[in-house]
Amino acid sequence: MSQTEMQVWKERLLALRDRLRGEVRQMADTTRTEGGGSSSRLPTHIADLGTDAYDQEFTFQLMENEQEVLDQINASLERIEKGTYGQCEECGARIPSARLVAIPYASMCVKCASDLERG
Numbered sequence: 001m002s003q004t005e006m007q008v009w010k011e012r013l014l015a016l017r018d019r020l021r022g023e024v025r026q027m028a029d030t031t032r033t034e035g036g037g038s039s040s041r042l043p044t045h046i047a048d049l050g051t052d053a054y055d056q057e058f059t060f061q062l063m064e065n066e067q068e069v070l071d072q073i074n075a076s077l078e079r080i081e082k083g084t085y086g087q088c089e090e091c092g093a094r095i096p097s098a099r100l101v102a103i104p105y106a107s108m109c110v111k112c113a114s115d116l117e118r119g
């Protein structure tokens with residue numbers, strides 16, 4: 001991959017990281033104001049509506065996933081610095097640009113990624 005191409009991906013990854021960070025911060029703010037303390041001190045609207053507690057749990061899961069994605073984005077930015085971005089970390093094959101468009105932080109080609117998922 002050329003330096004120019006790397007630069008384009010770097011900018012995309014940085015933009016994606018900014019967006020995710022903003023979303024994670026927003027979600028963390030929401031959960032802090034609505035949840036937090038012990039169950040006896042839950043705001044009445046959460047105590048009354050069981051579904052809100054479920055929503056809260058879902059938000060935490062989402063935050064965890066987004067943190068994972070952020071880690072992968074950071075790893076991708078490191079690979080750009082090293083000049084190995086766009087190469088499969090498993091087999092060294094070039095990751096097709098169509099895959100990078102869908103997942104700019106992909107570290108493996110489709111084959112290796114699905115091999116890994118299958119175990």
Ligand SMILES: [Zn+2]
Pocket residue numbers: 088089090091092093108109110111112113
């Ligand atoms: Zn591979």
